Amino acid sequence: MKLVFATNNAHKLDEVRQILGPTFEVISLAETGCHDDIPETADTLEGNALQKAHWVKEHYGLDCFADDTGLEVTALGGAPGVHSARYAGNHDSEANVDKLLRELEKKSDRSAQFRTVVALLLDGKELLFEGTVKGEILKERRGTGGFGYDPVFMPEGTGLSFSEMGPEKNSISHRARAVNKLAEYLKSL
Ligand code: IMP
Numbered sequence: 001m002k003l004v005f006a007t008n009n010a011h012k013l014d015e016v017r018q019i020l021g022p023t024f025e026v027i028s029l030a031e032t033g034c035h036d037d038i039p040e041t042a043d044t045l046e047g048n049a050l051q052k053a054h055w056v057k058e059h060y061g062l063d064c065f066a067d068d069t070g071l072e073v074t075a076l077g078g079a080p081g082v083h084s085a086r087y088a089g090n091h092d093s094e095a096n097v098d099k100l101l102r103e104l105e106k107k108s109d110r111s112a113q114f115r116t117v118v119a120l121l122l123d124g125k126e127l128l129f130e131g132t133v134k135g136e137i138l139k140e141r142r143g144t145g146g147f148g149y150d151p152v153f154m155p156e157g158t159g160l161s162f163s164e165m166g167p168e169k170n171s172i173s174h175r176a177r178a179v180n181k182l183a184e185y186l187k188s189l
Helices: 010-020 045-060 093-103 174-187
Strands: 002-005 025-028 064-073 111-122 125-137 153-155
Touching: 002 010, 010 025, 010 174, 045 064, 045 111, 045 125, 064 093, 064 174, 111 174, 125 174
Parallel strands: 002 025, 002 064
Antiparallel strands: 064 111, 111 125, 125 153
16 A cells, blocks of 8 residues: 655654554655645644645645654643743754753643644544653653654653664654554554
C-alpha cells in the first residue's frame, strides 16, 4: 500500500518508514511534487494534523496522513502545547528550551508529556491516532542527541533525557506510539 506522509522532515520520514515496515510505501510530500509550506494555524494538535492532511487531499487529491506534536507541561497549564515549535521564536530550539527552563524556575511540579496526533485520510474516512509519553522537565540540558526539547525531557522510569538515548527513543516516543497505532489500523484493513 502506498501512503503519502504530509511532511518533508527527513528524520520523521525515516522513523515512520521503520515503524510501518516494507508492507507500506511511505511517500514524502516532495516525492509527490508538493513543495508547499502547508498552513498550521489551528489551535489544537488535532486541528493542525487534520489541516495538513486535508491540504494535501484538496490540492493533490491524495489520501495521506499528517502529524502534529506538542510538549504539554502541567505547571504551565499545558503550554507550550500546540505552540511548541514557536514558543520563544521562530523554530529556535535553543531559545525555546531556555524559555521553558526560565518559566519553570520557581515551579515544583516539573511533570510534562509529549503528545503526537496523527490524522489519516483514507478512502473517504478521517481517523485520528494519539501517542503520549509522560516524564519530567530537567533543570538543565543533558545529552547531545535528538532535537527540540529532547535535552530537557526525561521520560518516566528511564533516568535518561531523550537526548541521552540512542535509537531506544524511537521505541518509546510519542510519535512512535501514535504511528504504531496507525500501523495497527492499516494492517487490520
Ligand atoms: P512537530 O509538530 O513534530 O513539528 O513538533 C512541533 C515542535 O515540538 C518541534 O518544533 C519541537 O520543538 C517539538 N518536538 C516534537 N517532537 C519532539 C521530540 O521528539 N523531541 C523534542 N521535541 C519535539
